[in-house]
Amino acid sequence: MLVKELVETKRLSDAGTVESVYAAYERYESVDCASDVASYSSEECSSESSIKLFAGNIDADHTLRLIGEEKVANSEQVEEALVRLKKKYPTYFH
Numbered sequence: 001m002l003v004k005e006l007v008e009t010k011r012l013s014d015a016g017t018v019e020s021v022y023a024a025y026e027r028y029e030s031v032d033c034a035s036d037v038a039s040y041s042s043e044e045c046s047s048e049s050s051i052k053l054f055a056g057n058i059d060a061d062h063t064l065r066l067i068g069e070e071k072v073a074n075s076e077q078v079e080e081a082l083v084r085l086k087k088k089y090p091t092y093f094h
Contacts (some may be wrong), residue, residue: 002045003031012051015082021092022054022064023085025078048072051081053089067092
């Protein structure tokens with residue numbers, strides 16, 4: 001069974017989003033798990049990162065709606081993926 005675990009998340013407060021729009025960095029690790037009656041084993045398979053863009057009023061109703069997402073390539077800096085996200089959704093950035 002393949003398990004996808006969220007291992008890191010942070011709000012990108014300096015992303016330059018308009019009011020009530022939030023950018024977040026997330027990193028997941030995929031683990032292949034196997035078990036039978038007598039044993040359990042797991043092996044790390046891969047990791048992936050992305051930047052997600054959310055809209056909503058977290059102060060008033062504590063809900064956010066996903067607007068879009070951009071994957072961060074393995075050898076890439078987060079800022080490079082953020083540039084692509086800004087090009088895809090320009091109305092949500094200053």
